[in-house]
Amino acid sequence: MMHTIKNHRSIRKYKNKNIDDKSLNEILNAGIRASNTGNMQVYSIIVTRNEELKKQLWDVHFKQNMVLQAPVILTFCADINRFSKWCNFRDAEPGYDNFLWIYNATIDAILASQNVVLAAENKGLGICYLGTTTYMADKIVDILKLPKGVVPVTTITLGYPDENPELTDRLPLNGVIHKETYNDYTEDDINKIYEEKENLQETIDLIAENKTQNLAQIFTQKRYTKKDNVFFSNQFLELLKKQGFMNNK
Amino acid sequence: MMHTIKNHRSIRKYKNKNIDDKSLNEILNAGIRASNTGNMQVYSIIVTRNEELKKQLWDVHFKQNMVLQAPVILTFCADINRFSKWCNFRDAEPGYDNFLWIYNATIDAILASQNVVLAAENKGLGICYLGTTTYMADKIVDILKLPKGVVPVTTITLGYPDENPELTDRLPLNGVIHKETYNDYTEDDINKIYEEKENLQETIDLIAENKTQNLAQIFTQKRYTKKDNVFFSNQFLELLKKQGFMNNK
Numbered sequence: 001m002m003h004t005i006k007n008h009r010s011i012r013k014y015k016n017k018n019i020d021d022k023s024l025n026e027i028l029n030a031g032i033r034a035s036n037t038g039n040m041q042v043y044s045i046i047v048t049r050n051e052e053l054k055k056q057l058w059d060v061h062f063k064q065n066m067v068l069q070a071p072v073i074l075t076f077c078a079d080i081n082r083f084s085k086w087c088n089f090r091d092a093e094p095g096y097d098n099f100l101w102i103y104n105a106t107i108d109a110i111l112a113s114q115n116v117v118l119a120a121e122n123k124g125l126g127i128c129y130l131g132t133t134t135y136m137a138d139k140i141v142d143i144l145k146l147p148k149g150v151v152p153v154t155t156i157t158l159g160y161p162d163e164n165p166e167l168t169d170r171l172p173l174n175g176v177i178h179k180e181t182y183n184d185y186t187e188d189d190i191n192k193i194y195e196e197k198e199n200l201q202e203t204i205d206l207i208a209e210n211k212t213q214n215l216a217q218i219f220t221q222k223r224y225t226k227k228d229n230v231f232f233s234n235q236f237l238e239l240l241k242k243q244g245f246m247n248n249k
Numbered sequence: 250m251m252h253t254i255k256n257h258r259s260i261r262k263y264k265n266k267n268i269d270d271k272s273l274n275e276i277l278n279a280g281i282r283a284s285n286t287g288n289m290q291v292y293s294i295i296v297t298r299n300e301e302l303k304k305q306l307w308d309v310h311f312k313q314n315m316v317l318q319a320p321v322i323l324t325f326c327a328d329i330n331r332f333s334k335w336c337n338f339r340d341a342e343p344g345y346d347n348f349l350w351i352y353n354a355t356i357d358a359i360l361a362s363q364n365v366v367l368a369a370e371n372k373g374l375g376i377c378y379l380g381t382t383t384y385m386a387d388k389i390v391d392i393l394k395l396p397k398g399v400v401p402v403t404t405i406t407l408g409y410p411d412e413n414p415e416l417t418d419r420l421p422l423n424g425v426i427h428k429e430t431y432n433d434y435t436e437d438d439i440n441k442i443y444e445e446k447e448n449l450q451e452t453i454d455l456i457a458e459n460k461t462q463n464l465a466q467i468f469t470q471k472r473y474t475k476k477d478n479v480f481f482s483n484q485f486l487e488l489l490k491k492q493g494f495m496n497n498k
Contacts, residue, residue, distance in 0.1 A: 001250045001371040005279045030254045032419050035378045046427045086439050090465035095475020099482035110356050114363035122250040129284045145430040170281050171290055178295045181394040190335050216339035226344020233348035233497045248482045
């Protein structure tokens with residue numbers, strides 16, 4: 001267990017080898033054992049293997065090649081549709097079309113996804129989370145025919161690894177942990193916490209390549225700009241409204 | 250690994266036995282190995298052992314006894330404060346005070362939490378997720394002194410189990426999985442998916458106890474009412490605004 005957790009790395013190249021149904025079911029069954037809000041299981045998992053659908057998903061996930069290469073794409077969705085339908089068929093009035101429940105359902109979907117990831121890695125499979133899911137959620141809704149009450153939260157590509165990348169760095173544990181209450185960071189704290197990351201050869205190469213003064217500017221000017229963040233925030237909020245999660249009155 | 254995942258159950262009674270720092274650090278180190286958005290690690294984990302603080306947390310977590318009993322309380326927070334401070338000290342303009350980033354940071358915090366949970370269970374510890382974190386987020390911000398840019402996402406109680414509860418039921422796998430695209434549910438589908446849950450002795454007892462017609466009504470009339478859901482939705486959205494995550498312009 002600890003070995004699997006400690007050796008996680010994102011896999012972006014996959015062998016041309018399918019995943020059999022039995023293995024996939026074991027992995028998915030691990031997913032549904034995760035904790036979830038009130039045991040309501042307000043999430044769904046879409047298993048996509050079809051080449052034409054994968055091509056459409058690849059297109060919206062910024063054309064990242066692993067979406068085409070991986071034999072299985074799992075899209076984890078917040079889902080109050082199933083639970084609300086159950087309520088309606090039982091003469092119970094569902095009240096889950098609001099912000100609290102996109103939040104709860106998102107948490108449920110992510111807990112399930114991380115169980116799936118570790119179960120998959122334990123079987124020798126590799127995965128990559130696709131953060132593009134939130135950015136392109138409206139397009140994914142169309143491709144996967146998600147009804148009202150369902151929103152894609154994250155996606156993982158799943159397959160047998162055809163690469164063995166290095167572990168990525170992490171901030172030192174004391175940089176993300178706080179004892180008792182939050183201890184806000186001084187400039188000196190920040191310098192210490194980021195020192196190792198800023199001095200990696202990889203970082204130095206990235207700065208040269210991107211022609212910025214430092215690593216932070218790569219994030220703010222290239223990877224995750226304020227302009228993009230604001231754009232995707234509004235697009236995603238619009239989608240939450242459209243999918244029926246913003247009836248907060 | 251699969252054994253740990255398959256045997257997860259929430260633990261609400263703990264032995265009067267502390268968790269040593271070495272074990273806790275190993276568990277937390279498992280947490281930070283989880284995937285996260287752009288390797289930005291936009292989350293923090295607050296480790297609370299202090300009895301007086303635990304009492305305050307117990308009070309806001311609906312006075313659930315496990316908060317007092319467990320030797321360690323871990324509050325997982327979405328955190329753009331540290332990353333934004335780093336940007337500011339590096340002459341880079343952070344643009345993460347918007348909805349996209351409370352969403353990304355929530356996902357990061359939850360991925361870390363589930364790694365922590367499995368690493369803890371693998372060591373013989375027990376945990377319970379506290380969904381009350383979202384409901385009472387504004388109070389938790391005060392107790393844990395969370396600055397702007399930080400929002401509590403979930404909490405786990407952590408300790409040595411003093412009970413061995415039954416596994417809770419789950420919907421059958423085919424009730425939460427969709428092949429290729431979303432297959433919306435007919436009434437017949439819903440009946441089949443919920444049949445086992447509705448016929449559990451536990452369910453029958455609950456219905457008698459709650460004097461409702463069926464299980465769905467326990468959820469809609471007692472546990473998660475529309476009125477409460479709307480109230481907590483607005484309260485949580487207010488908090489997101491206050492903590493600086495809703496600058497979407």
